[in-house]
Amino acid sequence: MKMEIIMAGFGGQGIMLMGEILAHSAMLEGREVSWIPSYGPEMRGGTANCMVVISDKRIPSPIISSPDVLVAMNKPSMEKFTPMVKSGGIVILNKALIDERPARDDIKVIEVDATGIADELGNMRVANMVALGVLIGETGIVKPETVIKSIDYFLPAHRKNMMEINEKALKRGIAEVQK
Amino acid sequence: MEKVLMKGNEALAEAAIRAGCKCFFGYPITPQSELPAYLAREMPKRGGVFLQAESEVAAINMVYGAAGAGVRVMTSSSSPGISLKQEGISYLCGAELPCVIVNIMRGGPGLGDIQPAQSDYFQATRGGGHGDYRTIVLAPSSVQELVDLVYDAFDLADMYRNPVLILGDGILGQMMEPVVFKERPARQLPPKDWATTGKMGRQKPNVINSLYLDPVKLEEHNLKLFKKYQEIEAKEARYEILNGDDAEYFVIAYGICARIAHAAVEMAREEGIKVGLIRPITLWPYPKKAFEEVLPKAKAFLTVELSLGQMVEDVKLSVEGRAPVYFYGRTGGMVPTAEEIFEEIKKMRGLS
Structure with a gap:
């Protein structure tokens, strides 16, 4: 099992954190993982993306050239990364901005x-x-309860009140594809 | 043991504290700034000193002072900042002071850009400063190895009284992977009886110096250093060979580039091409032994770097004309895809 994921959107949309949470949950489930951020002079409002690789084996390259899954949170991200997606791959689009x-x-x-x-x-x-x-x-790559553990891990002590809404959002997302 | 998901820069910083680093002097620069930021937060809490110097030149000379006082000390920067430190590195080598210097490389020359590169290979392995000197150069290719090599770097520095360079790149510094901070048995290291910490009842004071006005004395000193370098070359070269058993062709790459090359090698293997990967872990001393090991069966070599061809010279010096050596590289912060390297592997096979 190996899955390569690119997540992209505007800076400020929580793209990096979404990738970190996914990588962290997969690690908790005993997988090999890697996470790479795009890094550049841009900040909030600019474009941001991260690459996550999840595998049962040692990960040769953490750099992805043809992802199995793309999560595009805005239009420029869809335009930039969709051509790279593997044939048979999955593209998740944030309809509100695309x-x-x-x-x-x-x-x-x-x-x-x-x-x-x-x-x-x-x-x-x-x-x-x-x-x-x-x-x-959609993919079943990690269990929802593991992701919830990871959200808790990343939320700082003074933001624990955000736990509930994050959990609800995650479950709504799951329900969207399982309805 | 507990696995944590950490950025390369932060994992490196944590490993330094655990390895007993007591002082850090540096100046911020992308893409390594998370490293000093982590130490600025953690060092004061854990009995260490963090100081942001007024410049890279000041930082490396603070390293000289702390190393002379016998404490474990580190500095870090990225390419342009490391250029500024070269004078200090030459002095540290001349005065035989142990320290760890981290270079998270970015694109050059000049200010270049902030994307990953491996174009400081010549500077790191040949010495960007003046004089007949060598620094040990370690090249990790994962966050876990970054951590493991930090402990080794401090030990090697103390063992040989010599600066040790950790050569990473922007991706390695920025990426997150799971790491385990293993407890390591303390190594037997020579006492620092040369440190300038007071006479302690001795008759003669310790002096730390790199000035020998009498050429007879300086030659003697340099020959002593040279003997030390020969010992390091004989004992400390390290490498890893992957998919090497039945390989007839070899890709050579280090650091993050070795990871991408490994993916390319696996693609080639799926098509039945018998190719392996040689991954130098020490860049100086260069692991020539790896080539002796594979040369009887090797038909050709392909060096891949994030530069226009620097390590390839060491590959040629190791192969000594016994097989063709090809090169592929991207520069200026561009990173090759595994597919690109795979194409080069196919080309190498056609050419030889």
């Missing part, structure tokens, strides 16, 4: 209104957890 569908018929496209669902739950910033829920609901 008004187009990728022009490929050899991949599975899942559209989800991550931003809208997050807003409905009371905080747009948990859109990343909605998307992560879709990813794990």
Whole structure:
């Protein structure tokens, strides 16, 4: 088993954290993992992406050239990374910020209104957890309860009040693909 | 043992504290700034000194002072900052002071960019400073190895009274992987009876110096250093060979590039190409032995670097014309894909 994932969006959408939480949960489940951020002079509002590799074996390269899964939280990310996705791969799109569908018929496209669902739950910033829920609901790569443990691990002590809404967002994401 | 998910830069910093590093002097620069940031937070809590110097030049000379006083000391920077430290590194080698210097390489020359590169290989292995000197150069290729080599770096520095360089790159510094901080049995190391910590009742004071105005004395000193370097070359070269058993072709790569090359080697293996990977772990001393091991069966070598060809010279010096040596590299912060390297492997097979 090996899965290569690219997550991308605007800076400030919690892209890096979404990847860290996924990598951390997979590590808790005994897998080999790697996480690489894009890093550059850009900050909030710029583009951000991270690459996560999850495997049963030693990971040769943490750098991904053709991902199995793409999570695109905005349009520029969809345009940039969709052509790289493996044939038969999965593309998860944040419908709220992407008004187009990728022009490929050899991949599975899942559209989800991550931003809208997050807003409905009371905080747009948990859109990343909605998307992560879709990813794990669709692929089964890690168990929801492990992801919840990881969210708890990453939330600092003064932000523990955010636990509940993050958990809800994750579950809504899972429900989106399992309904 | 507990696994934690950590960035390379932060894991390196934590490992330094656990290895007994008591002083850190540095100046921030991307892509290694998480390392001093971590130490700024942790060192004061754990009995160490963190000091952000006014410049890289000041930092390396603070390292000289702390090392002279016999404590474990480290500095870190990225390519342009490491260039600034070269004078100090030459002095540290001349005065035989143990210390650890971390270079998380970025694109050059000049200010270049902040993306990953391996274009400081010549500077690291040949010495960017003046004089007949060598530094031990370690090249980790995963976050776990980064941690393990930090302990080794401090031990090697103390064992040989010599600066040790850890040569990483932007990706290795920024990436996260699970690490375990293993408890390690303390190594038997020589006492630091040369340190300038007071006479302690001795008749003669200890002096730390790299100035020998009498050329007879300086030659004597340099020959002593040279003997030490020969001993390091004989004992400390390290490497890893992957997929090597039946291999007829070999890719040589270090650091993050070795990871990508490994993926390319696995792709080639799936197509039945008998190719292996030689991964130098020490860049100086260069692991020439790896080549002796594979040369009887090797038809050709392909060196892959994030530069336009630096380590390839050491590969040629090791192969000594006994097989063709090819090169592929990207530069300026660009990183090759595994597919690109795979194409080069196929080309190598066609050419030889």
